[in-house]
Amino acid sequence: MSHFLRGARVGAALCAALVLNATAAAAETTTWPDKPVTFIIPFPAGGSIDAVMRAISPQLSERLGQTVVIENVGGASGSIGAGRVAQAKPDGTTLLAGSINDVVLQPLVNSHLRYGTDDFEPVSLVFTSPVILVARKDLPQSNIDEVVQALRADPESLSYGSPGQGTFQHVVIEDLQRRTATKMLHVPYKGAAPLVNDLLGGQIDMAVMAPPTALPHLQQGRIKSLGVISGQRLSAYPDLPTINESGAVQGMEMTGWVGVLAPKGVPPERLQRVRDALAAVMQTPAVRERVQAMGMESATSYSKASFDTRIRDDLSVLRALNLTIQP
Missing domain, CATH: 3.40.190.10 (Periplasmic binding protein-like II)
Incomplete structure (x- = not known):
């Protein structure tokens, strides 16, 4: 067999594999999630994260075609709930409605944590505060x-x-x-x-x-x-x-945020499905008005890249404060 024919067959096989993979990913996007999606809020019920996530959960459920469960797992400054998500099965059905506190700050100040900032896959920023x-x-x-x-x-x-x-x-x-x-x-x-x-x-x-x-x-x-x-x-x-x-303080800005994160290893097409659903819901006028009335701002970008940049920037700012690590 000539090198030309052999190369052609190999190329055809690779193209076929790529097409099959793309077809499989597209098919999964329409069938996943096949069970309820749980958003872990790492704080007790009644806070701002809880209020927003419960308000948008019916619309998220409708867009995902599956039940959305909001579960509060408070304790240890948010690290218990965050740690549970970091160690969850990476199938995309256990997600963290996390904040700068539990995702960025706690790994810097608490040496006993069983997770770090890099144990999460950023999905989307939700709002800033x-x-x-x-x-x-x-x-x-x-x-x-x-x-x-x-x-x-x-x-x-x-x-x-x-x-x-x-x-x-x-x-x-x-x-x-x-x-x-x-x-x-x-x-x-x-x-x-x-x-x-x-x-x-x-x-x-x-x-x-x-x-x-x-x-x-x-x-x-x-x-x-x-x-x-x-x-x-x-x-x-x-x-x-x-x-x-004031005259005493200049240039101080410490803005909190809430975003959705997943454990590492979740297929990217599943995260994109969640990202698209969040963006669609958060950009509705009723939701934006409700968030603003609470003194917060809906995200202006819902991309993975922009959320990841924000996390890295906050990590640099907080590290520069030379925070004392808890023994």
Whole structure:
């Protein structure tokens, strides 16, 4: 047999294999998922991630052609639920509705975790959320400049609470203290609920909160804002100044996010199916308006590449803070 004929047959066989693989992938896209898809939320019910994911789950179910289950697996600053997804079977039916806290921060500060940031496959960003520095309503200081002045005169004379050691909220305040050369008294709690209760009761002076948690209390006058920790004001609440409009702080921006991630090894066509469904649902006017009303912003890009870039950028920023690793 001539080399020409042999090469032609090999080429034809390769083309046939490629066509079969493409056909199989296309066929699976129409048949998968063949069982319920579970989104693990690594925090207790009632938070902003929970509210958004439960609101969009019926539409996701319709687009995926399968039941969507929302499961809350809280504990250890989100690392228990995230770890469960990292170790899940990579078939695409167990996904993480994760955040910067459990996906990026916890692997940096907790040496006991059984997963790392690279154990996840980014699917899509869902929404972003700046945080707000808030204070008890009767705090004598009315803005961040006055807070900094008081702390420089008397270090640790003011306190702040966080949902726990090493959480995103804790890191935000640590960064603020470094920028302003101040020191506050840190009061770590086991979760956000007791923190909010103590702030409302005046047992602590300040805290960092996500807009969905802070805004109802701000609107009722039960707490006051010292500044949105962002480069721009909230689009739905433009009357709230940013912390960067003060004289004491410039260029500080710590934005949280929520996105969907999968364990490594899930076939890419399955992840694309989820990505397409998320993008279609999140871009509907009703969903975008609901997210904005909560003080957050729907993602502007739902691609894997843009989400992966955001994760890498946040990893670099948080590493640069030289965070203390928990023993």
